[in-house]
Structure formats: structure tokens, C-alpha cells
Amino acid sequence: MHSRLPKVLHSLCGKxxxxxxxxxxxxxxxxxxVVVVSPDAxxxxxxxxxxxxxxxxxxxxxxxxALLSARDSLCxxxxxAVLSGDVPLVxxxxxxxxxxxxxxxxxxxxxxxxxxxxxxxLGRVVRNVDGGVEAVIEQADADEETVRLNEINTxxxxxxxxxxxxxxxxxxxxxxxxxxxxxxxxxxxxxxNRVADVEAPDATEVMGVNNRVQLARAExxxxxxxxxxxxxxxxxMPDPGTVYIDAAVTLGRxxxxxxxxxxxxxxxxxxxxxxxxNSVVVDSVLADNCRVxxxxxAGSKLAEDVSVGPFSxxxxxxxxxxxxxxxNFTETxxxxxxxGTKALHLSYIGDAExxxxxxxxxxxxxxxxxxxxxxxxxxxxxxxxGSDTMLVAPVTVGEGASTGxxxxxxxxxxxxxxxxxxxxxxxxxxxxxxxxxExxxxExxxKEN
Numbered sequence: 001m002h003s004r005l006p007k008v009l010h011s012l013c014g015k016x017x018x019x020x021x022x023x024x025x026x027x028x029x030x031x032x033x034v035v036v037v038s039p040d041a042x043x044x045x046x047x048x049x050x051x052x053x054x055x056x057x058x059x060x061x062x063x064x065x066a067l068l069s070a071r072d073s074l075c076x077x078x079x080x081a082v083l084s085g086d087v088p089l090v091x092x093x094x095x096x097x098x099x100x101x102x103x104x105x106x107x108x109x110x111x112x113x114x115x116x117x118x119x120x121x122l123g124r125v126v127r128n129v130d131g132g133v134e135a136v137i138e139q140a141d142a143d144e145e146t147v148r149l150n151e152i153n154t155x156x157x158x159x160x161x162x163x164x165x166x167x168x169x170x171x172x173x174x175x176x177x178x179x180x181x182x183x184x185x186x187x188x189x190x191x192x193n194r195v196a197d198v199e200a201p202d203a204t205e206v207m208g209v210n211n212r213v214q215l216a217r218a219e220x221x222x223x224x225x226x227x228x229x230x231x232x233x234x235x236x237m238p239d240p241g242t243v244y245i246d247a248a249v250t251l252g253r254x255x256x257x258x259x260x261x262x263x264x265x266x267x268x269x270x271x272x273x274x275x276x277x278n279s280v281v282v283d284s285v286l287a288d289n290c291r292v293x294x295x296x297x298a299g300s301k302l303a304e305d306v307s308v309g310p311f312s313x314x315x316x317x318x319x320x321x322x323x324x325x326x327x328n329f330t331e332t333x334x335x336x337x338x339x340g341t342k343a344l345h346l347s348y349i350g351d352a353e354x355x356x357x358x359x360x361x362x363x364x365x366x367x368x369x370x371x372x373x374x375x376x377x378x379x380x381x382x383x384x385x386g387s388d389t390m391l392v393a394p395v396t397v398g399e400g401a402s403t404g405x406x407x408x409x410x411x412x413x414x415x416x417x418x419x420x421x422x423x424x425x426x427x428x429x430x431x432x433x434x435x436x437x438e439x440x441x442x443e444x445x446x447k448e449n
Contacts, residue, residue, distance in 0.1 A: 121139055124153070171184070303319075334352075389407045
């Protein structure tokens with residue numbers, strides 16, 4: 001992979017490759033998962049934590065030695081399934097099928113095979129005259145006749161636990177010093193009915209990943225499968241080839257995903273939504289009937305009937321309640337916008353608590369950073385914030401209060417009051433019965449001076 005990152009941690013549709021394998025194993029009924037790692041596999045331990053057990057292979061001496069490293073962890077286990085961390089597309093159904101055949105046949109080892117158009121570099125499955133598997137031959141050790149075979153070993157097996165460890169310990173190292181797990185096939189085949197096999201129905205599900213070209217190929221295969229799944233569940237994609245949906249994403253029926261849209265991480269989209277075109281939604285929740293057009297949403301929650309965009313950025317920690325409208329070129333961050341609130345043009349709402357039915361005029365800015373701390377702005381229900389208002393946090397604008405266009409609010413505004421100017425001052429209103437203040441006084445004073 002030419003990478004500092006361990007191969008099995010490279011991302012595939014939003015999850016490390018190894019996560020796909022572990023999830024498939026658990027879905028197939030294998031509750032106890034042991035991951036064989038090198039002594040310095042810090043990244044793998046940090047990624048999976050206590051969700052799996054670990055066995056350490058002290059030196060890279062082949063797949064047989066890797067399995068032998070797990071012997072103490074699997075003491076007393078009657079059946080051992082062995083999977084490859086770099087074969088991430090194997091579905092649970094294939095693993096369950098392999099397990100069922102193993103139990104039905106009473107075999108010592110059952111392997112999963114596949115027929116491929118190009119078997120270059122892969123171990124070939126060699127069969128006897130009766131069609132039974134008698135060996136797996138690595139390409140480097142194969143003669144011309146064996147090289148022409150197109151049935152390959154996928155590196156996935158089920159072993160009889162009682163037989164496995166003794167047979168594995170009896171294997172001889174190769175010329176390179178490695179112990180090949182595939183040598184167990186020939187050892188088991190010496191006794192009738194000891195080897196069973198299952199052929200994968202689709203070779204793409206057992207493709208290995210050894211470089212970034214193969215990683216991209218696996219990504220494309222899995223993405224197509226994900227898109228097909230959701231379209232069959234009632235999601236519309238006018239141009240599915242331009243849509244990217246991660247493995248953990250969920251979508252509601254009658255939702256439309258428009259072209260060039262990316263739904264990533266643990267995103268959940270409700271029913272009747274429209275996302276895109278040209279939108280990115282990451283680790284966020286969209287309730288029913290939301291609309292996100294040409295915008296970015298990350299780490300946020302949108303209640304029902306929320307509209308975002310075009311060209312807006314809903315950043316981490318934003319909560320938009322029902323009916324909120326966030327229009328073009330508006331950014332929110334760590335802010336809560338109450339139901340029915342509107343911020344339709346060219347605004348920044350950061351570290352703010354905004355009430356219900358608030359109008360945030362074009363160019364509204366919460367000045368939340370004083371150079372050291374992020375300070376919060378609070379705006380009460382039904383407030384009216386005039387265009388180009390600067391709210392210098394920490395500051396509170398009370399319920400029903402309003403600001404004039406261009407106001408710079410540096411002090412709290414009481415409920416129902418209107419402020420204007422820079423800095424903003426209360427706008428004193430007079431009733432029609434009140435006399436107007438004299439305007440000539442300043443001029444008279446000037447003459448007296």
C-alpha cells in the first residue's frame with residue numbers, strides 16, 4: 001500500500017477494511033472474534049479497542065504461523081473459522097454457507113473457493129479425478145498445468161478445532177521459513193472426506209486488496225451494492241453512478257439522492273427527503289422531509305421539514321428544529337436554532353442559542369471569539385435581527401426584541417426592546433399624544449457659547 005497506515009485500516013465505504021470482515025463474521029454467528037496482530041499494531045488496537053480479542057504474531061512467518069499464534073486464545077473451541085482481513089467484501093451468507101457445509105460433511109477443513117478470469121498471483125485449487133480438493137498450490141510453486149487453473153483459494157476456512165492445532169504444529173516451514181496455512185489442505189486430503197469446499201457465487205465478494213488500485217476496485221464494487229440495496233428499499237437516485245453512500249448510512253423511503261452527493265459516516269436520512277445535488281452529509285441525522293441543496297452538513301441534527309442551502313455549511317454541533325430555513329452562504333456551528341427560525345442570507349451563527357420563529361437578517365454575525373474564548377449568543381423567541389447586525393458575544397437578545405440594520409450589539413437587549421446603531425442603543429419610541437423633544441436646544445447653546 002506504500003502507507004504508514006496498516007493495510008487493514010484503510011477505509012472502504014467509510015469503515016476500515018477489517019471492520020467489514022469483523023462485522024461479516026459476527027453477522028454469520030461468530031460471536032468470539034480474535035484478531036492476529038503484530039507486536040506494534042497500535043492503530044488496530046486503538047480502532048477496535050475491547051470489541052475483539054487479540055493474538056500477537058511475534059514475527060511475520062506466514063499465515064500458518066499467524067493462526068498458530070492464536071492457539072492459546074482459542075483453546076477449547078470446537079470449530080475455528082479463519083478469515084482474511086484484506087478480503088473485506090465477503091458477505092455473511094457465504095460464511096454461514098461454509099459453516100453449514102462443514103458441519104454437514106463432518107470435515108476437518110472446509111475452504112471457500114472462487115473462479116476468476118485472472119488468477120495471477122493467487123493460490124490454485126487442485127482437485128483429484130473425483131472432483132475433491134486435494135491441495136492448494138501457490139503460484140510460485142505451481143507447474144504450467146496448475147497455473148492454467150482458474151479456481152482460486154480465497155484464504156477463508158472452517159477447521160475442526162480438535163484436529164487443527166496438532167496438524168498445524170506438524171507443518172514444515174517452506175524454504176523462506178514461512179509456514180503456509182494452505183499446506184493443511186494437502187494434509188487433510190490424505191484421509192477421505194476430510195476436506196469440503198464451497199464455491200463463492202460471485203468472485204467479486206472474495207477479492208483481496210493488496211494495493212490502492214484494488215482498494216478502489218473494492219470500493220466501487222461495494223458502493224454499487226449499497227446503492228442497489230437502497231434503491232430496492234424505495235430510495236430514488238436519478239444518476240446512481242455519481243452518488244457515494246457509506247456502509248453505515250441509513251435512508252428512508254421516498255427520499256431522493258441527487259447527483260454528486262456524498263452521504264458519509266453514520267448519517268441517517270429520514271423519509272421524503274431530498275439531498276443534493278452537490279451536497280455532502282457526514283455523521284448527521286436528517287429527519288423526514290428535509291432538503292439539503294448544494295451544501296455541507298457535518299455532525300449535526302436536522303428536525304423534520306428543515307431546508308438548507310444552497311451553498312451553506314452546517315458544522316458540528318448544530319441542531320436545527322422543525323421548519324428551520326438556512327439559506328445561501330450561511331454557516332452554523334455549535335448552535336441551536338428553534339422551530340421556524342430563518343437565516344436566509346450570508347450569515348454566521350456560531351455558539352448560539354436561537355429561539356423559535358426568529359428572523360436573522362442578511363449578514364447577521366455572531367461575533368463569538370474574543371481571541372481566547374468562544375462566547376455564546378442567546379436570542380429569544382420571535383426576535384427580529386436586522387440585516388448586517390453584529391452580535392458581540394457574550395450577549396442576550398430578549399424575546400420579541402429587534403435590532404436595526406447595521407447594529408453592533410455589545411450589551412444585552414431586554415425583551416421587546418429595539419436597538420439601533422454602533423454600538424447599539426435603545427430606540428426610544430413616543431406615542432402620537434406625546435410632544436416631540438425640542439430640536440433647537442443644541443443650536444441655542446451654540447449661540448450662547
